[in-house]
């Protein structure tokens with residue numbers, strides 16, 4: 356089988372993200388027995404490293420799935436069909452969390468915010484006041500489809516501090532890039548994926564669960580098998596996973612975590628903040644408009660940009676890819692065709708974004724954009 360040769364590219368999708376060469380090499384280490392002593396060392400080291408990045412002493416598990424698997428795990432391990440939950444959404448990923456909860460039979464009170472807006476913690480407070488039967492609140496930390504970071508700290512203060520409800524968090528495009536002190540904010544279940552901030556390929560998901568989350572597990576009646584966290588717990592206590600894991604990705608993860616912890620979490624956050632600021636300033640200087648309605652809530656991992664009305668968006672994306680070697684992401688859900696996005700998370704520097712901005716400057720006029 357021959358495919359088009361895959362050329363080096365400036366991959367600026369908000370996941371998957373580029374992989375440093377040493378991690379690429381690390382992932383080609385010889386295969387090992389996942390029931391043997393080398394694996395025990397590997398799973399214990401990576402789980403420990405992830406707890407540092409999650410800033411948590413809660414239990415944490417590595418699942419072989421994409422990020423959505425961890426979101427599904429968050430739901431099925433804590434809820435029962437018919438449980439009343441609030442799911443706040445302002446984009447495609449917020450909607451996905453709603454779909455998972457509804458798919459498993461939760462009674463979802465859907466709170467919709469305008470795409471491009473941040474979720475309003477006051478509105479969540481009002482909804483929790485209205486109905487004492489609500490069991491859990493489901494929220495996305497960083498809405499990748501719009502490039503908005505929700506104020507999880509304030510949301511958590513309401514959900515945990517004032518009402519003491521279960522808080523389930525989609526942190527797929529924020530964890531390890533934007534501060535999310537899981538214990539500091541008292542988040543019960545936090546889910547993320549390998550291909551966003553961790554500088555490794557897609558295929559692993561990480562999930563932390565609090566003591567309160569485990570209490571909910573005791574009563575949770577949603578069907579589960581592959582993503583049963585008690586199975587993960589039993590196996591991990593022996594240095595294993597319940598099912599065959601993606602061993603090669605775990606090799607990469609070990610080194611990726613070394614890089615993150617070696618750089619220092621604060622420095623990693625600062626780098627993402629600086630690169631994102633630089634990206635937003637550059638995009639605006641080109642005459643483009645951000646999707647985020649309040650720039651102070653614009654994401655440090657992905658910049659969402661309104662597609663200019665007068666241009667062919669498909670052509671912009673394909674010319675960026677074919678002529679410039681810059682791969683951007685289009686819009687998702689109802690934003691399809693109306694926006695494009697620049698990912699700047701994981702292994703990213705200002706130089707990567709300079710390349711994107713310079714390429715946009717060359718290509719935009721060719722697709723009819725007049726700034």
Ligand SMILES: *Cc1c(COP(=O)(O)O)cnc(C)c1O
Pocket residue numbers: 370421422423424448495497498499525526527528548557
């Ligand atoms: C990427 C992403 C997901 C989905 O992850 P998959 O790995 O594609 O399953 C979920 N939520 C957010 C916020 C994301 O950015």
